[in-house]
Amino acid sequence: MADLLKKINSPGDLRKLPKDQLKPLAAELRKFIIDIVAAKEGHLGASLGVVELTIALHYAFNTPQDLLVWDVGHQAYGHKILTGRQDIFDTNRRLNGISGFPKRQESIYDTFGTGHSSTSISAALGMAIASRLKGEVYKQHIAVIGDASIASGMAFEGLNHAGVSKANLLVVLNDNAIGIDPSVGALKQYLTKARVGHKPAQDNIIEALNFKYYGPVDGHDLKALLEVFDELKAIEGPKFLHVITTKGKGLKKAEEDQVKYHAPGKFEPDTGELLNYDTEGLPLKYQDVFGLTLVELAKRNEKIIGITPAMPTGSSLKYMMQAFPERAFDVGIAEQHAVTLSAGMATQGFTVFCAVYSTFLQRAYDQLIHDVALQDLPVVFCIDRAGLVGEDGATHHGLYDIPYLRCIPNMMIAAPSNEIQLRNLLFTAQLQLKHPLAIRYPRGRGVAAEWELPFQQMEIGKGNCLRKGSEIAVLSIGKMTENVSEAISKISEEGKIGHYDMIFIKPLDKLLLQEIFSEYKKILTVEDGAMAGGFGSAVLEYASAKKYKGEIMRLGVPDEFIEHGTVKELQEIAGISVENIRSVLNSML
Incomplete structure (x- = not known):
């Protein structure tokens, strides 16, 4: 039956469909997302990967009475379309249009604003405890979190509390082995074992935290998802469902290149072919000037280290990771760890360049003060996406780094006006840096086509x-x-x-x-x-x-x-x- 999606204006409409119509609905929803994002741009792969999971969640649970929290929100496009925003979805990320992320002011189905990662478990647990205090024992509380996000310290804090809370909480792990870049770390290795069928009963980290563990379940099998959700609804206390999905599911090129198709820009909806724009003669992106310059400096200076929290592609630290893999580290979604790891290396005489988006450095503020500035350690913070970043909106603008850094003793702050200044600041920083230095630069292309000029040392504090x-x-x-x-x-x-x-x-x-x-x-x-x-x-x-x-x-x-x-x-x-x-x-x- 065609045109099922047009009849869905709310999850209530969805729940009226017989189960045998959910699979063709998933195909329509996937095509709808592809067609809109192909023309309007946005986050693609994550939402394509959870089409069946999204349908199953809203079909099995009584949303919005049951509270559903999506982590980060990159994967929430299907959720928005099924919850009354289908007709305006083409305004996604446009001025005065709907947000690219869940937003409480936008819909009662968006229970929590999630633009940064790893907040869903804490938020949903807070809702679950509040429901118990209000006597709403019938409510379900669901947090959907990715395998990259769950490795963050905040997610562990939420799991640790939830395990002793007896709260009616379901954590759904959307495991596709990738965030924006491939997931890293020991937890990723553990989840990979579970994906391929190992039953680590004695060392099940989730059960050790007092969760009832279910899975892994095929996240593209609607029948299996609905069966396990029906079972989980009847079980009280903290529960954990491990769901295996494929990022970019349903668009061959998005499945094959999951990094590029996280947010691919405009593309042909039928084939996935990217619409190429002529960039000949245009200035390089600031992030690439940073990444390529760091490689050049690292060739000269063996004491240079590069660190990024889960943004090797976005920050272009990928160039150093390719050239000097033993001196460049992606530590996952762990900004606090990234900053203190940098501080630890700096105590041993290394010059550490910590590449992080302005909006994400906010998450490591105590570490900036206590672990770096208080000890006056010469860590260089390469702050990408400073200023207004555009369509990602309020959760991602880099507007607060100057005020939150300026008040910290020992912290120096520079803002290059072009790529040549950025390059020379990086060069200057690795010479004889005595204090922590933050270098902030914007998203997008620079202003100088000829940027790769001989290095010149800059005078700190000179305009x-x-x-x-x-x-x-x-x-x-x-x-x-x-x-x-x-x-x-x-x-x-x-x-x-x-x-x-x-x-x-x-x-x-x-x-x-x-x-x-x-x-x-x-x-x-x-x-x-x-x-x-x-x-x-x-x-x-x-x-x-x-x-x-x-x-x-x-x-x-x-x-x-x-x-x-x-x-x-x-x-x-x-x-x-x-x-x-x-x-x-x-x-x-």
């Missing part, structure tokens, strides 16, 4: 004067330097505007600032991060200390969460677009 002016000094960092330059070029009285690329947020170039204070009566700071406690705040603090009498205006991301859209759209909303900078400068003139 650049890009142009002199007579009335207004614009102080910019990082990506915003390009926006400011373009904005100034569109102003008729551009000779009145000076522009300074500060590069360092901490330490600030105080000599340059004193020169600016003496020459200009108006100052504008521009940053692609949270204004509260950010770069502009640092300039204001120093200006106050020096009793600067002029006017200081700040542009940056306001004190509110910015949702999803293109980077250009979000810069408009935040007030840091080229046009808004131009408008502010004209008003100051």
Whole structure:
């Protein structure tokens, strides 16, 4: 029977179908996801891999009364489509459209917002304990978590508590042996044994944590899934179901290249062939400048180590892992461990480059302070995806690294405005670094086609004067330097505007600032991060200390969460677009 999916506006509609229609429904749902993502882009492989699991969960359990939490949310597209968002799914990740991740404000079926990994068990356990306190003993609480996410420390913390809680909690392990990159670590080896049929009864780590263990079950066998869910509903206490799935299931190329098809961009829906864009002559991505430069430096310096928490492809540490596998480590989704591991290596004389997205470094804040900065260890944090990242939205923007790093003693912070500066900062960091250094750079392509120039040592805490002016000094960092330059070029009285690329947020170039204070009566700071406690705040603090009498205006991301859209759209909303900078400068003139 065709067009089954069109009749499904809620899980209630789904549960009216006879079981023999669920398999053709799965085929329709899979095709629907492929067709939309092929044209609109988004996360593909994870959602294709859980089509049958998604249908089985909503068919077997009484959602939304039974509470279902999806970990990370990359795999929740099918869930969104079956829970009333089919007609608007083409707005996924677009400005004012639905989010690419579960979001409580969006639907009663999205019980918990999940953009970062490994939170589902703790959240679902909290719901289960709350239900018991309210006397809702009939409710089911389900956490769906991947094999990469369950290796995170937070997931273990949740399992450890749940095992002694007697809570009515079901943890469903979606085991496809891959996160964004292949899963790593001892737990992955353990799960692999279970996948191939070993029965590790004496060393079943899940049963040791007081969970009743079931599986492995074929995650693409609807009949088997429904049978085991019916059995599990009747069992009280913490339960664990091990489900085996294939990431990218149903699209041959997505199954064959699971890393690339995690979020492949646009492609031909029938074949999976990627739509190639001509990148000839375009600048390289910042992440690749980082990765390739690190390899170049590692060839010269055998003390260089590279570490990333589960992002070898996303951060481009993959190049060093290929060239120097004994000196480059993917530690899995374990940001806290990555930071303290880096600190441990730094105590032994190694220069450690820890590559991590800005939004994920938030998860290791205590380690930044206690294990690195307090001991003044020379770890280099290569902070990718700093600033607004676009369609991934509020969970993934790198807006808070400047405020949360700036207040830490011993921590230095730099924001290169182009790839050449990034390259030279990396070179400088491995020479004679005395303190921890954070280098933040944006998602996407740089600005210079010719970036692979001879290394030059940079002076820590030194900015650049890009142009002199007579009335207004614009102080910019990082990506915003390009926006400011373009904005100034569109102003008729551009000779009145000076522009300074500060590069360092901490330490600030105080000599340059004193020169600016003496020459200009108006100052504008521009940053692609949270204004509260950010770069502009640092300039204001120093200006106050020096009793600067002029006017200081700040542009940056306001004190509110910015949702999803293109980077250009979000810069408009935040007030840091080229046009808004131009408008502010004209008003100051």
